[in-house]
Amino acid sequence: MKKSLGLDVGGTHVKAAVLSSDGRVLDRAVVRTPESRQVDEVTSLLIQVSQALLAKHTDVEAVGVGAPGLIDLDRRVIRTAPNFPTWKNVPLAELIAAEIPLPVSLENDVNCFGLAEHRWGSGMGFQHLIALAIGTGIGGAIILDGKLYRGSSGAAAELGHVSVDLWGPRCNCGNLGCVERYLGEIWYAQAAAEALDDGTITSPRQVSARADAGDEQALRFIIERGEILGVACVSLINAFDPEAIIIGGGVALAGEPLFAGVRKAIRERLYPTTAEKIRIIPAKLGTISGAMGAAIL
Numbered sequence: 050m051k052k053s054l055g056l057d058v059g060g061t062h063v064k065a066a067v068l069s070s071d072g073r074v075l076d077r078a079v080v081r082t083p084e085s086r087q088v089d090e091v092t093s094l095l096i097q098v099s100q101a102l103l104a105k106h107t108d109v110e111a112v113g114v115g116a117p118g119l120i121d122l123d124r125r126v127i128r129t130a131p132n133f134p135t136w137k138n139v140p141l142a143e144l145i146a147a148e149i150p151l152p153v154s155l156e157n158d159v160n161c162f163g164l165a166e167h168r169w170g171s172g173m174g175f176q177h178l179i180a181l182a183i184g185t186g187i188g189g190a191i192i193l194d195g196k197l198y199r200g201s202s203g204a205a206a207e208l209g210h211v212s213v214d215l216w217g218p219r220c221n222c223g224n225l226g227c228v229e230r231y232l233g234e235i236w237y238a239q240a241a242a243e244a245l246d247d248g249t250i251t252s253p254r255q256v257s258a259r260a261d262a263g264d265e266q267a268l269r270f271i272i273e274r275g276e277i278l279g280v281a282c283v284s285l286i287n288a289f290d291p292e293a294i295i296i297g298g299g300v301a302l303a304g305e306p307l308f309a310g311v312r313k314a315i316r317e318r319l320y321p322t323t324a325e326k327i328r329i330i331p332a333k334l335g336t337i338s339g340a341m342g343a344a345i346l
């Protein structure tokens with residue numbers, strides 16, 4: 050059985066998983082990302098974590114790294130990363146390979162999440178798949194004919210920037226009304242605080258707690274956010290005709306009311322024959338999925 054090591058570089062934590070080729074997580078580690086987020090500190094942490102796991106698993110054959118941001122087509126260099134503002138054209142694969150005598154590949158973290166869900170999670174068995182991870186922003190992965198679609202420069206699947214409102218709020222990317230301006234954690238919580246007239250709401254989880262306790266207004270808010278997400282999904286389905294859309298990340302923990310909203314928008318806005326066959330499914334693998342996907346690289 051072949052083994053590989055996957056590293057998931059996040060803004061707050063680095064996660065690592067030793068994965069067997071049949072998808073079992075044989076070992077894992079989670080450490081805090083250095084607060085400075087400087088390239089040299091983060092790189093030495095990645096090397097330390099890798100060396101500790103490789104000492105226990107001497108038969109690991111390759112290392113994959115999932116990192117936020119724009120990765121070059123050769124999977125060697127992080128061009129830019131929104132959570133690591135000082136990182137510009139960082140040859141992360143080379144920096145790690147200099148200390149670890151194994152092949153090292155690099156990929157966008159949400160692409161890794163999509164790969165893992167496709168291979169071992171909710172996306173198993175599908176050939177055409179879109180995966181959305183909703184946290185601070187919305188990241189996407191597109192799998193076509195069983196393969197990750199990366200676009201002409203590696204920048205494909207920035208699906209959080211699908212606009213759902215011509216004159217909506219301005220997004221960091223320059224567009225107006227990007228779907229992540231409605232579903233990203235902070236914006237979701239801000240909109241909920243306003244809609245429910247409750248300034249103490251600072252997280253999506255609090256909205257769900259109120260809905261679970263029987264607050265109809267909170268429940269309606271979650272369904273409506275789902276509908277907004279559903280409008281973006283309609284555009285994605287029209288563009289790519291996937292078999293399924295998999296939705297994960299912290300905001301997706303709102304669960305059924307959110308998914309019900311997505312399905313409602315799809316029923317109301319998509320060609321009926323397409324709407325009938327599309328599956329909208331929660332992600333399955335949890336917070337280790339990014340590291341698992343990196344190991345698949």
Ligand SMILES: [Zn+2]
Nearest residue numbers: 210220222227
């Ligand atoms: Zn945007």
